[in-house]
Amino acid sequence: MDSTIKKMRGELSRYGWYWGKLNRNSAQKKLARKENGSFLVRDSQTEELFTVSFRSSGITLHCRIDYTNNFWSLSGLKTPTKCGSLIELIEDTMKKSEFGIIGYVKQNSSLTPPFPVRLTKPINRLYVVPSLQHLCRFTIRQNIDFKDIDVLPLPGKLKTYIIENFWDF
Template structure:
């Protein structure tokens, strides 16, 4: 894995003694990945060190669009999304570079892919795209496009452990509410909802 920060070396200031006072690239990456892990662990759909074959078994009888996130078995990647498609289970690696997470893809498409500060934010984005695109697609549309590619939908998580009811409630609140801070809720509850500001 290549660990680099989006900060340029020029951004690191030195004290009079010559020691760097700003956090270095490795420390910045460690905190970014640590925060990503904390968020993933609270989702319920992060399975940890699951192999590709184990993920395939879990998704084998699931509906199209069912997905999970697991640790990547390839050393150059941290995480992998395993999802059920119309052609069966498939895997898509998540790349971490320059302090950002994005889907791994062919070189021509890679510059066009969005980058995210966290894995959960990445997954949330593609779940939203999948859900809106899936609703708009006509029922008569074939599940496999003529060029042989298979559409990847992320519509429902496969839970490794069912999250607490409080967590599922805040996900539902985030999905339906525009601004959590404007809701008629106690401040403690607003803080709890805002601590995981995702809707998946």
């Protein structure tokens, strides 16, 4: 499964709605005050998988993206769409969302009702103007294999910066 996830990350990096290693709090900041239906896809913090963070009913929610038996699906939906690639899943979900709610996702509390899921407005990381520092990090990460960053002739603090919080700018 590790090679599948690694390959998928490479493919996802071409899509603006994929933010990579973005934690939950940073995703909430990116989505704050955005319209319902706004979303981004990011690496999950708890497993080697992915999460879609989206706006619904005026709040930001987070839904795990499952990978089971070679199919991707949104976790927690009663009748989830299953697709052969995560990109296909997001594109299909966006298309279905044009016509209405694709399902409901339940949060941890039994006191809150399920929230409607619609992914209509991708938050595109490519439209955000990054700092020169981030652009340098991006260029290095695009041209150097991740495992080789440690052997670059750079100070340790700079290597740490290149490795951490790649999409958080």
